[in-house]
Amino acid sequence: MHVVELEKVARELGLRKEEYERILAILGRVPTLTEIAMFSVEWSEHCGYPHSRKWLELLPREGHFEVLVGEDAGGIVYDDVVIVFKMESHNHPSQIEPKQGAATGIGGIIRDILGSGARPIACLDSLHFGPLEDPRSRYVMRGVVEGIAWYGNCVGVPTVAGEVWFYPAFRGNCLVNVMCLGIAPRGKLARARARGVGNAILYVGNRTGRDGIGGCSILASQEFAESEEKRPSVQIGDPFTEKCLIEATLEALATGFVVGIKDMGAAGLTCSSSEMAASGESGVDIDLDRVPVREEGMEAWEIMMSESQERMLLCVEKGHEEEIRSIFKKWGLEAEVIGRVTDTGRVTIRYRGEVVADIPAKELVRPPVYTPERVRPAYLDAVNSLTLDDVPLPGDFREAFEKLLGSPNLASKRWIFEQYDHMVQTNTVILPGTGTVVLRVKGKPWGIAVTTDCNPFYCYLDPYKGAQIAVAEAARNLAACGARPAGITDCLNFGNPEKPDRYWQFVAAISGLSEACRFFKIPVVSGNVSFYNESPLGAVYPTPTVGMVGIVQDVTKALRGCFSKEESLVLLFGETKEELGGSEYLRIVHGIEAGPPPSLDLGFEKRLQEFLIQCIEDGLFLSCCDVSEGGLAIAVAEAALSGEKAFGVEVDLAPFEGFREDVLLFGESCGRALASVSPACFEEIAGRAKRWGIPCVLLGRVGGDHLVFRRGSQVLFSVPVTEALRIWEGALAKYV
Incomplete structure (x- = not known):
C-alpha cells in the first residue's frame, strides 16, 4: 500500500x-x-x-485490607480468600445493538475476572437511558435488559444488584456499566x-x-x-x-x-x-x-x-x-x-509466510499521554444559583408523593431484576430489591456485600461533589446491611476529553473520587475510563460510577432494608438540612433541574457508618437502609413496600421545628439512614447514638394499612398500602 x-x-x-x-x-x-x-x-x-492515564495516578491503592492490583482486575484479601472485582463499560455497542452490546459487556467483564484466576460469582450493572416516554430509549432499555438476562442466566453467573437511571442526557448515548466479582484461594491468582x-x-x-x-x-x-x-x-x-x-x-x-x-x-x-x-x-x-x-x-x-x-x-x-x-x-x-x-x-x-508486524512490545503498550486544556463549564453558575425561595410548596403533598413514587428513577425495578437469575450458585443471602445485596462465601462465616452508586445529575451540577457523594452513598449502603467497605472499582463515563469543559468535568470528578476514597481509606483496585460518550444530541451527564465491595463479619447478621415486623419503631439517624438542590422532587414535581447538590460531611458520614455497623453487629436493628434520592418519604415507602409483605407505617415530622414540609419529606440530605427497631431496644440505641454524636429521631411506628405522614395533629397525606404498591411497582411496567 x-x-x-x-x-x-x-x-x-x-x-x-x-x-x-x-x-x-x-x-x-x-x-x-x-x-x-x-x-x-x-x-x-x-x-x-x-x-486519563495521568489522573488515574491520584486514586489510592491502600486501605484497611490487603490490596492486590493486577493487569486487568484487582481485589482485596480477607481470611486467605482473594475477592477480585472490576467494572467496565459497553456503552456505544449497546446503543447500536442493545441486546448484543449488553450481553458481550457481561461476557467480557466475566473473562476479566476469570483471567485473574478467580471463579466469577456475581455480576452487577449500572444502566443509564433516555426518558421512557421516548420510543428509542424504551427499545434500548428493553434490549439491554434482555441482553444482560440472556447472557448472565445462560452462563451461570448471577446478576445480583445494580441501578437504573433515566435522563434526557442519555437519550442518544446510553451507559451500560457492568461489574463482576470472583473469589480465589490466596496464592492461586x-x-x-x-x-x-x-x-x-x-x-x-x-x-x-x-x-x-x-x-x-x-x-x-x-x-x-x-x-x-x-x-x-x-x-x-x-x-x-x-x-x-x-x-x-x-x-x-x-x-x-x-x-x-x-x-x-x-x-x-x-x-x-x-x-x-x-x-x-x-x-x-x-x-x-x-x-x-x-x-x-x-x-x-x-x-x-x-x-x-x-x-x-x-x-x-x-x-x-x-x-x-x-x-x-x-x-x-x-x-x-x-x-x-x-x-x-x-x-x-x-x-x-511473511512478517506482517514487528513492533517493540513496550512501545506498543505505551501510548502518548495528553492533558488538554480544561475550562470550567459556563452552565455551572446558572444551575447552582437555586435558593428555597425559588421553590413553591406543592399544593397537594399526596399528589407530589405519588408522582415521586412513580418516577422511573425511584420506582421499583422489579420488572428488571426478576428477569435476572440472581440465585444461581446459591450464594445470594440478601436478594435484589430488599436492600444491599450480600453474598455468602461457602465454608466461611463472613459474607461479601456489593453495590453500585452514582447520581449523574449531582455530578452534572457539581462533578467534584457528585463523585464524593457517590463514594459516600455506596459506603453508607454497605454499612446499612452491616458491611465494612473494603474496596472500589469504578467506571468513569464522560464526554469528549478534547473539549475543555468535558475534560474539566472529568478532572474534577476524579479529584473528588480520589479524595473521598482516601478519607474513607477505601482503595480503588481496578476500573475503566469511558470517554466520547456524546451524540449529536449532546454529551451524557458526567457519571463516575462506583462499584463497592464490603465485608460482613457474620453473614447471618446481614440486614435487609425492608420493614419486617408490626409495631416496630422507625428511627432516622443523621441531620436533615434545609436543601432541595438536585433532588428528584424538584425535577418531577416542579420541573426544576438545578442545584447545588446536597452538602456532604465526610467526617460525619464515616462516624455514621461505623455506628450503623456496630448496631447491626450487636443485633439492635430489625432493618436498615440509607436515605438518598427521593428523600425521607421515598425511603420510608421503599422500606414498607419492598419485602415479602408490604407494611403500613405512620411517620410524624413534629420533631423537626422550623423546616418546610417538602424539605422534610423529599429533601435528599446526605449522611442519613432509616432503621426499624424493637421498642425494647429504643433506649439503648438512642443512648448509643447520643454518645456517638449521631442525631436520632423517633419518627413513628410500623403497622396499619396506610402510609401516613403527619406533622403533629396535621396529616400531610395518607396513601393506602395497596395503592402505593400499585404505583411503585407499576411505574416501569406501564412503559415496557
Whole structure:
C-alpha cells in the first residue's frame, strides 16, 4: 500500500498525525497495514487511556485490607480468600445493538475476572437511558435488559444488584456499566504475562470472526452517532461457550502449567499478545495461520483487531502444551499453539509466510499521554444559583408523593431484576430489591456485600461533589446491611476529553473520587475510563460510577432494608438540612433541574457508618437502609413496600421545628439512614447514638394499612398500602 494511503488509513482508525509520525520513529520505517491497525487499537482511548492515564495516578491503592492490583482486575484479601472485582463499560455497542452490546459487556467483564484466576460469582450493572416516554430509549432499555438476562442466566453467573437511571442526557448515548466479582484461594491468582523463552502461546475458546473489528478504536474512542454501518463493530456473544471456557480455564490453571493468561477483549489478539509480552519483559512470535477462524479470507489486520467473544490467550510451560490443549478440547473449545515466547522484547506477527508486524512490545503498550486544556463549564453558575425561595410548596403533598413514587428513577425495578437469575450458585443471602445485596462465601462465616452508586445529575451540577457523594452513598449502603467497605472499582463515563469543559468535568470528578476514597481509606483496585460518550444530541451527564465491595463479619447478621415486623419503631439517624438542590422532587414535581447538590460531611458520614455497623453487629436493628434520592418519604415507602409483605407505617415530622414540609419529606440530605427497631431496644440505641454524636429521631411506628405522614395533629397525606404498591411497582411496567 502506498505511503499516502497508509497515512489515510491511520487517520480513519483514529491515529493523529503526530502519532503516525511517532510510529515512524519507533519502527524506523513505514509501518505495515497490520502495524497501523495494532497501534490504533492499543493507543485508543479504550485501551491506552491517553487522556486519563495521568489522573488515574491520584486514586489510592491502600486501605484497611490487603490490596492486590493486577493487569486487568484487582481485589482485596480477607481470611486467605482473594475477592477480585472490576467494572467496565459497553456503552456505544449497546446503543447500536442493545441486546448484543449488553450481553458481550457481561461476557467480557466475566473473562476479566476469570483471567485473574478467580471463579466469577456475581455480576452487577449500572444502566443509564433516555426518558421512557421516548420510543428509542424504551427499545434500548428493553434490549439491554434482555441482553444482560440472556447472557448472565445462560452462563451461570448471577446478576445480583445494580441501578437504573433515566435522563434526557442519555437519550442518544446510553451507559451500560457492568461489574463482576470472583473469589480465589490466596496464592492461586493468575497474571496477564508471557515469560520463559520457548514457552507456548496458546489460543483457546471460540473461533475468530469479523465481528467487533475496531470496536475500541472506532466506537469507544470517538464521538458517537448511531449508524447501521457501525453494527459490524459490535461483538456477538455465545454464553454457552463462555460457560465451558470458565470451567476449562479454571481446570487448566489448576495444573500449575499456565504461566500467564489474558482475555482477548478490547483490541483482541493485539491487546492480549502485546500486553502479556510487555508485562513479562519478553517478546512473542505469533503465526496467524494457526489462529482458528470462522470466516474465509481474513486479512492479518482483521485477525489482530477482531474482538470476537469467548477467547483467551495463555502462556503455557513448554512441554505441557498437549496437556492444556486436551482440557479445552474436552470442553469443546478451540485450543491451538499459535506462537512462542522470545527474548526479543518484540511482538512479531507472521501470516502466509511473511512478517506482517514487528513492533517493540513496550512501545506498543505505551501510548502518548495528553492533558488538554480544561475550562470550567459556563452552565455551572446558572444551575447552582437555586435558593428555597425559588421553590413553591406543592399544593397537594399526596399528589407530589405519588408522582415521586412513580418516577422511573425511584420506582421499583422489579420488572428488571426478576428477569435476572440472581440465585444461581446459591450464594445470594440478601436478594435484589430488599436492600444491599450480600453474598455468602461457602465454608466461611463472613459474607461479601456489593453495590453500585452514582447520581449523574449531582455530578452534572457539581462533578467534584457528585463523585464524593457517590463514594459516600455506596459506603453508607454497605454499612446499612452491616458491611465494612473494603474496596472500589469504578467506571468513569464522560464526554469528549478534547473539549475543555468535558475534560474539566472529568478532572474534577476524579479529584473528588480520589479524595473521598482516601478519607474513607477505601482503595480503588481496578476500573475503566469511558470517554466520547456524546451524540449529536449532546454529551451524557458526567457519571463516575462506583462499584463497592464490603465485608460482613457474620453473614447471618446481614440486614435487609425492608420493614419486617408490626409495631416496630422507625428511627432516622443523621441531620436533615434545609436543601432541595438536585433532588428528584424538584425535577418531577416542579420541573426544576438545578442545584447545588446536597452538602456532604465526610467526617460525619464515616462516624455514621461505623455506628450503623456496630448496631447491626450487636443485633439492635430489625432493618436498615440509607436515605438518598427521593428523600425521607421515598425511603420510608421503599422500606414498607419492598419485602415479602408490604407494611403500613405512620411517620410524624413534629420533631423537626422550623423546616418546610417538602424539605422534610423529599429533601435528599446526605449522611442519613432509616432503621426499624424493637421498642425494647429504643433506649439503648438512642443512648448509643447520643454518645456517638449521631442525631436520632423517633419518627413513628410500623403497622396499619396506610402510609401516613403527619406533622403533629396535621396529616400531610395518607396513601393506602395497596395503592402505593400499585404505583411503585407499576411505574416501569406501564412503559415496557
